[in-house]
Amino acid sequence: MRVLAAYPTADAAYLVASRLESAGIEVEVRDESIVSLNWMYALAVGGVKLAVREEDYDDAVAILNEPEVEPGVLTCPYCGSAEVSVRPLSPAGGVLLATGVPTPFRAQVADCRACGRSHTIAAHPGRAEGGAG
Numbered sequence: 001m002r003v004l005a006a007y008p009t010a011d012a013a014y015l016v017a018s019r020l021e022s023a024g025i026e027v028e029v030r031d032e033s034i035v036s037l038n039w040m041y042a043l044a045v046g047g048v049k050l051a052v053r054e055e056d057y058d059d060a061v062a063i064l065n066e067p068e069v070e071p072g073v074l075t076c077p078y079c080g081s082a083e084v085s086v087r088p089l090s091p092a093g094g095v096l097l098a099t100g101v102p103t104p105f106r107a108q109v110a111d112c113r114a115c116g117r118s119h120t121i122a123a124h125p126g127r128a129e130g131g132a133g
């Protein structure tokens with residue numbers, strides 16, 4: 001087993017562990033009992049650690065680096081279709097914002113293949129579904 005990451009609390013460690021486990025990666029949570037006894041021990045032992053098998057290490061790192069938003073769960077706000085494709089971010093700055101409103105967050109534009117309309121996606125974590133279909 002190889003230590004992948006360390007977290008200040010067991011909750012944070014288990015949150016990531018469940019993500020890895022759902023991807024089929026075996027995870028070992030270490031030093032959780034020590035940390036839950038006394039938070040000061042967390043500093044002493046370096047936090048709650050997640051360890052994975054050597055052969056799973058690269059996959060686990062890739063999963064940790066993945067954004068929380070999964071592709072394919074987007075739906076069109078106009079027609080509700082899931083046939084939505086996200087435009088890649090344009091580093092050349094080819095998109096001119098007609099509104100002139102500065103965007104405080106990174107947003108992407110998605111095109112609906114069903115109705116042909118476009119909408120902007122904001123990176124809001126935790127917002128999953130818009131409605132029943």
Ligand SMILES: [Zn+2]
Nearest residue numbers: 076079112115
């Ligand atoms: Zn649509």
